[in-house]
Amino acid sequence: MPQKNYAGRDSMVPCIQARDITLTFKPKNRDPVAALKSLTLDVSQGEFLSIVGPSGCGKSTFLNILLGLIKPDTGEMRLNGKQITGPGQERAMVFQEFGLLPWRTVLANIELGLELKGIQPSVRRERGMELIKMAGLIGFENHYPHELSGGMKQRVGLARALATDPEVLLMDEPFASLDAQTRDLMQAELLQIWDRAKKTVIFVTHSIEEAAYLSDRVIVISARPGRTKDIIKIHLPRPRDYEMRLSPEFNEIKAGIWSTLKEELITKRAGDGV
Numbered sequence: 255m256p257q258k259n260y261a262g263r264d265s266m267v268p269c270i271q272a273r274d275i276t277l278t279f280k281p282k283n284r285d286p287v288a289a290l291k292s293l294t295l296d297v298s299q300g301e302f303l304s305i306v307g308p309s310g311c312g313k314s315t316f317l318n319i320l321l322g323l324i325k326p327d328t329g330e331m332r333l334n335g336k337q338i339t340g341p342g343q344e345r346a347m348v349f350q351e352f353g354l355l356p357w358r359t360v361l362a363n364i365e366l367g368l369e370l371k372g373i374q375p376s377v378r379r380e381r382g383m384e385l386i387k388m389a390g391l392i393g394f395e396n397h398y399p400h401e402l403s404g405g406m407k408q409r410v411g412l413a414r415a416l417a418t419d420p421e422v423l424l425m426d427e428p429f430a431s432l433d434a435q436t437r438d439l440m441q442a443e444l445l446q447i448w449d450r451a452k453k454t455v456i457f458v459t460h461s462i463e464e465a466a467y468l469s470d471r472v473i474v475i476s477a478r479p480g481r482t483k484d485i486i487k488i489h490l491p492r493p494r495d496y497e498m499r500l501s502p503e504f505n506e507i508k509a510g511i512w513s514t515l516k517e518e519l520i521t522k523r524a525g526d527g528v
Contacts, residue, residue, distance in 0.1 A: 291479035304465035307475030
């Protein structure tokens with residue numbers, strides 16, 4: 255199969271612009287917690303961007319700001335040049351814990367967003383079945399979540415997020431709870447779906463290998479308060495396969511990410527008094 259380089263598919267077209275994002279949580283009867291400080295980055299249209307960093311550095315908080323659920327103290331987040339002021343159908347989230355409704359079938363879970371938008375049942379079903387096929391769930395459309403494996407539940411969650419055709423897909427450690435073999439399989443399937451759906455993806459993970467394998471670029475966030483510590487371009491051709499992870503080039507990329515991340519982990523441990 256010929257190799258293709260997708261890095262920055264439309265790299266001259268910024269889809270997401272984060273400018274000097276600063277946020278401090280101020281819980282009652284506790285000291286303030288500085289989550290993010292002057293975090294700045296751009297994400298290109300159609301890019302697969304991963305975010306890594308120490309626990310508690312603000313990765314998930316950044317996604318929630320981008321989703322429009324949290325407003326930063328200072329700075330601004332823009333999507334296609336327009337400031338984000340709240341949730342919108344052009345952004346969708348895939349969670350680690352699946353979030354499927356247990357009383358709805360696979361197809362009904364996937365159709366949920368369309369149903370809430372008032373889309374006609376026949377149109378919902380047609381779109382739902384398209385995504386059933388894309389996600390490799392043919393034959394399971396009438397099953398309930400408790401009848402599915404963890405990997406299949408995550409496929410349903412991904413299909414549900416894609417149902418309303420969002421421009422940006424936000425993924426917060428979606429494979430963290432899966433076993434190693436299922437996780438490897440889901441990574442490969444995600445890349446295939448991403449290639450077909452042509453979405454911009456922001457993917458939060460604690461796995462350096464996962465970030466390097468999936469991404470066009472990897473952003474390393476500093477220990478809290480989170481800032482953009484480093485931006486690492488992944489110069490590996492696509493499509494990617496598991497064997498690529500065994501190459502010297504891949505291991506060199508992992509080592510580079512780890513070198514930067516290790517500094518922040520040491521900083522965090524020192525701050526925690528460990």
